[in-house]
Amino acid sequence: MPTCIDNLEAKQGVLPDGGMIAVKKLEENSSVPPEKQFTNEVGNLMAIQHENIVKLVGSCYEMQKKVVEHNGKYIIVDVAETFLCYEYLPRGSLDKYLFESQRFDWDTRFNIIKGICKGLHFLHTGMDTPVVHMDIKPDNILLDDKMAPKISDFGLSRIFGKEQTRMNTQNVVGSLGYLAPEYLYRGEISTQSDIYSLGLLIIQISTGDKITPNNDDKCGTKFIEQVRQKWTLPQITSTYAAFDARRLQEVKICIQIGLECVEVERKERPSIVNIIDRLNGKREAK
Incomplete structure (x- = not known):
């Protein structure tokens, strides 16, 4: 040892x-x-x-x-x-870079979003059977010395059967503020459970706003509503007024994707393939 x-x-x-x-x-x-x-x-x-x-x-x-x-x-x-x-990843978790004095530039944040999505894409589609992580949040994203993100902490993860698309459990565990509604209230687990948590993560990386976990808002519903009200097109344009057209469009796309990921109905959320295509400019909408 x-x-x-x-x-x-x-x-x-x-x-x-x-x-x-x-x-x-x-x-x-x-x-x-x-x-x-x-x-x-x-x-x-x-x-x-x-x-x-x-x-x-x-x-x-x-x-x-x-x-x-x-x-x-x-x-x-x-x-x-x-x-x-x-x-060993020397820079530690993403959490301290998002909400403390060490915040980084947009290009770094955008690359981190794309890297997390690529890792999740591999979990959902890149192996013989899908793996659902079940605990996507800033603390569980580690950064290497080049600021490349790596998904960590698979203690709650589930492996699906080859033809299986969802499963049910009576033992609902996970991080407050990031739980998908269908998982919290019905015990339903699917790859869309990860998409919900991913959406909350993308929103936080894009805006710098932070979820405050509590027992009264286990799904981050209040946080999502605040984002919908605050991060309108004029707010995005004003906050990132110094950005060129490309970067401004990236911010808009990320916030839009994040809000689509946190739809209450899981079938309304985009797939990880759709998300990656849009981040790479290959699609306009889900």
Whole structure:
């Protein structure tokens, strides 16, 4: 197992050859059991090789003796310690660049949007069976030293059967503010669940506005309504008055796509193929 050292945001691991990796410990008290997270991340990520998806380089599963209280007595039990080892990405998560003082220029933001979409396209269509990530948000987008985005954290992901287009669950878990309505209220999971979260992410990258997660707005509905009211064509033109025609059009397209992605009816949302074509100027509308 690699040696672990503290970092401000996560853990770094040092390989025997001195190389750096990121080490994630699966918590016992999380909403998804560690063994389920382990199966999801290892099983799903080992099959994925893409420039916009974080690379899993290894895993560690060890049993440790721990003293716990049980019925008023202290006993020694075996507890599984589970670690996942990823490629180390020095710039950390997208979240700190969107909403803090380190915000970057539009060209970088636009390339990040396109990179995230390419990674999601691979998950949805690039393998034998679709993978639904189920937790697309700024914290789960990591950046390499060239600011290329990589989708990370597959602890909630689901793999579909070859002919399957959706599934249902009674165990609804995920990040507040990013949950698709059909998933939150009916337990329906499909690739369109990811599209909903992607739309919220694209809007935030394009506008710099931030979702404030809370239990009263688990789908980001209030945030979406504020965006619809605020980010009209005059507002976009005024905010980005210094942009040339190309960049201004890119901003308009991104905000439009983002708002289409968060339609309440999942069938009304664009596919990831449609989104990428429009970002590349190949289509005008969904």
